[in-house]
Amino acid sequence: MKRLNNASIEIDGFRLDAFDVINDAAYRDLVEAVYGRFEPGKNAVNQLCRGTAWGAYLADQFLWSDRTTYSLPREVQPEEGDRIREFSEIPKSFLLDPRTEGALRKAFEVWNHEKKSNKQLYQVQLSAIRYEPSVSRPALPSPIEPHQDLVDGTIIVLNKRGPMVGGVSRLYGLDGTPLYEIDLAVGEGLSIRDKVLKHQVTIMTLDTSAGWRPSDTAVRDVLLVRYQAVGR
Numbered sequence: 001m002k003r004l005n006n007a008s009i010e011i012d013g014f015r016l017d018a019f020d021v022i023n024d025a026a027y028r029d030l031v032e033a034v035y036g037r038f039e040p041g042k043n044a045v046n047q048l049c050r051g052t053a054w055g056a057y058l059a060d061q062f063l064w065s066d067r068t069t070y071s072l073p074r075e076v077q078p079e080e081g082d083r084i085r086e087f088s089e090i091p092k093s094f095l096l097d098p099r100t101e102g103a104l105r106k107a108f109e110v111w112n113h114e115k116k117s118n119k120q121l122y123q124v125q126l127s128a129i130r131y132e133p134s135v136s137r138p139a140l141p142s143p144i145e146p147h148q149d150l151v152d153g154t155i156i157v158l159n160k161r162g163p164m165v166g167g168v169s170r171l172y173g174l175d176g177t178p179l180y181e182i183d184l185a186v187g188e189g190l191s192i193r194d195k196v197l198k199h200q201v202t203i204m205t206l207d208t209s210a211g212w213r214p215s216d217t218a219v220r221d222v223l224l225v226r227y228q229a230v231g232r
Contacts, residue, residue, distance in 0.1 A: 009111060013196035014171060014180075016188065017110055019156055021102035023187030031159040034094045035130045035221045041070075042086040046142035051128035053090040057108065057227065059118045064095055070127070072149070090128050103189075107154040107225040110191045120229050127224040131167060131204045132217070138166075139204040139220075146172045146198040153226045156189035162218025163207035172198040 009015045038049040055064035071084045094100055104124070108117070131139035155169065169190055170181040176198070184190060192199050206218055 013193040015191045019103045019187050019189050022099050027099050028159045031221050038088045043083050044085040049130045050087045051090040052087040053126040055124050057117050057122040057124045122227045123230055125226045129222050131220040133204045133206045141201045146200040148194050151226050151228050152194050153224055154189050154191040156223045157184045157186050158223055159221035160186050164204055164218035165207045166202045166204035167220050168202045170200045
């Protein structure tokens with residue numbers, strides 16, 4: 001099996017990168033503060049706490065709108081159907097933080113787009129997701145099964161703490177054949193070409209094995225970054 005950190009977007013359809021700009025304690029404190037304010041989406045079946053942001057990337061600058069809705073067609077998101085879901089807004093102060101912008105720029109560079117941002121306008125969409133399992137309730141990804149999103153994406157782990165089992169990223173061929181899996185560490189990002197691979201993250205549960213205390217909690221905070229050239 002090919003090592004994940006030697007894979008390439010062009011040949012393998014995915015790539016693993018280290019986002020060192022966000023891998024420090026101060027930034028994790030910021031993530032805790034921001035993600036801790038997110039709530040479950042309105043008109044959403046899945047009750048993960050989430051935030052969203054929509055904007056444009058042009059001439060190496062990000063311009064953010066106030067849009068907070070998101071929807072996918074039933075064929076790629078059977079759990080939510082064709083629902084128009086509304087999520088918490090990712091604060092502009094977080095989006096404009098130099099460390100966040102640094103991670104977003106790196107996520108753009110990973111894809112080796114045919115045209116740079118000074119030649120092409122790109123739409124950028126962010127999904128900030130907090131997985132927080134409890135004793136009585138696992139944290140369920142949405143959707144649970146291997147799937148595609150109709151657009152390429154990079155998932156970056158911004159924060160992870162507490163006793164948790166699961167949260168493993170898995171990649172599959174379009175016929176459903178299992179190919180790779182990795183438990184992303186804080187500061188790692190996995191970029192996936194949607195047309196050639198399906199992906200999935202495993203259900204997360206609170207680890208109540210030896211040493212666990214009733215006061216223990218666990219979270220996994222991720223940022224899903226999607227760029228799409230406008231007019232294509």
